[in-house]
Amino acid sequence: MMKRAAGLTRIGLTLALAAAAPLAASPAYAAEKLKVGFISTFSGPQGVLGRELLDGFQLGVKHAGGKLGGVDVEIVQGDDQAKPDVGVQLAERMLERDKVQIVTGINFSNVLLAVAKPVLENKTIYLSINAGPSQLAGAGCSPYYFNVAFQNDNVPEAMGRHLTDKGVKTAYLLAPNYPAGKDMLAGFKRFYKGQVVGEVYTQFNQPDYAAELAAIRQAKPEAVFFFYPGGMGINFLKQYAQSGLKGEVALYGPSFSLDQTVLPAVGDAALGTFSTAFWSEGTENAANKAFVEAFEAAYGRIPSPAAATGYDGARLLDAAVKAAGGKVSDREALRTAIKGAKFESVRGSFRFNTNNYPVQDYALYEVVKDAKGRLVNAYRAPVMKDHQDAYVKDCAMK
The missing domain is CATH 3.40.50.2300 (Response regulator)
Incomplete structure (x- = not known):
């Protein structure tokens, strides 16, 4: 199920997660496959942050029936070691070799700022489920950059x-x-x-x-x-x-x-x-109660905000891929669908502002x-x- 190659890990979520979860009520798009480049910090004293983000994201995929919007999902995982240069190397490899349609997962803003350049210049969608640097919220905003978590300030x-x-x-x-x-x-x-x-x-x-x-x-x-x-x-x-x-x-x-x-x-x-x-483990709404209970059952611990935004990131993509008719190879259709996607956030109130950062x-x-x-x-x-x-x-x- 898992394969190591040049510092990356491929996770075939379709088989592992579909077997563990009820099928979502969405059509299957056999001809399409969503490749997600998941770059985060998985080693060293900050490695817990990457684990939280990935665990939350994977739980979101599981709850969507092991697919996103009815489309098979492959996660290509990379450890940036909290180093911008490593993050860039991983991103370039994912773009060129793996042909990912989405990049996500980065938890440190200095790494994200470095990675954003090759990703956004390639007109590949970056969905931030954690880091929210000011530089990408103002004059440096991009139609291919979305933040489902927060702006740092x-x-x-x-x-x-x-x-x-x-x-x-x-x-x-x-x-x-x-x-x-x-x-x-x-x-x-x-x-x-x-x-x-x-x-x-x-x-x-x-x-x-x-x-x-x-x-x-x-x-x-x-x-x-x-x-x-x-x-x-x-x-x-x-x-x-x-x-x-x-x-x-x-x-x-x-x-x-x-x-x-x-x-x-x-x-x-x-x-x-x-x-x-913007969220806590005790946030009072039905979506969050179900998420916290499922996360504790799956991982044996209480989720953090990083796990919650990772989960919301997967839920957002699930809604967007459905809205795009499963056409994940059409980046413009997918980008438009992400901008307007409606999903039930675990934090309650959420919407994208004009700069693709949250209002919450x-x-x-x-x-x-x-x-x-x-x-x-x-x-x-x-x-x-x-x-x-x-x-x-x-x-x-x-």
């Missing part, structure tokens, strides 16, 4: 507004030094009206934060806003609690720093921490324990409704 924008409404006067900001880190802090500052008493960009994958924690203690802010995904978030949260700062300075983050890729490893050190998000709601969550003693993000209050990114005005598409 948006989740921290919601936290900036919340802390402003809460009356927090001073805040200290931290993020890794790469495009998403800069977008995150820019988004927070766009809506935070208090004083930023420190803004620090740390080395990507930095394991130790002793110097930064000492600087926070000296600055004495009312709040700390941090963005550290995956392994970086685990290290930062543990060290923040161990330093004693947790009891002195309130800690806030975007959902990506306090989700199920982080919480099980951090443990009680994360309790009482607040985040903003954002809310405040708190890390608590559920009835089984597991750390989860509990809904606390709405923050932004039908929120769009700040860059759409610079996109020439209508």
Whole structure:
């Protein structure tokens, strides 16, 4: 079923998933086959992120009957190792050798920005199920680029507004030094009206934060806003609690720093921490309840936002391929169908803006324990409704 070739993995989803799921009520297009190039980070301290995205995407395909829109699916998988140059090599190989019609899966914005160039210049569709760099939302937008997840700035924008409404006067900001880190802090500052008493960009994958924690203690802010995904978030949260700062300075983050890729490893050190998000494992709607239950049954863990957007990505493609009549070889028909596709998102309200980024709601969550003693993000209050990114005005598409 799985075959290794030159750093890529081919996954024939049709047989594996169709056998495990009820057939979807959609026609089969025997002459067509959808090839999806799935590039993500599957190794190193951030490898958990790629796993979440792929698991969510595959579950979405399973729930569509092992096909997408009635069309057989082949996933060509590649590990970008969180390195832009590796991501580009994988993308070029997938485009030239494998003839993929869709590229997706990238979780780091610096990798996506590098990969977007060859993919979009080839007029191949890129569907982002995670990374949402500002550069592709404004003047650099493309009719072949779609983001079904978020624009990087948006989740921290919601936290900036919340802390402003809460009356927090001073805040200290931290993020890794790469495009998403800069977008995150820019988004927070766009809506935070208090004083930023420190803004620090740390080395990507930095394991130790002793110097930064000492600087926070000296600055004495009312709040700390941090963005550290995956392994970086685990290290930062543990060290923040161990330093004693947790009891002195309130800690806030975007959902990506306090989700199920982080919480099980951090443990009680994360309790009482607040985040903003467009989705959580407890989001109240029928589609999400079914997704969370199915994900836990399939993988033995609670899904993260990455798994949720991976799942929604597959659901979006399923709807789009149906709308295109299964003609996945017609990229213009498929692109048009993606733009107008209607699907039931696990997050509830969702639609594409003119720049092909989401317009969606954002809310405040708190890390608590559920009835089984597991750390989860509990809904606390709405923050932004039908929120769009700040860059759409610079996109020439209508």
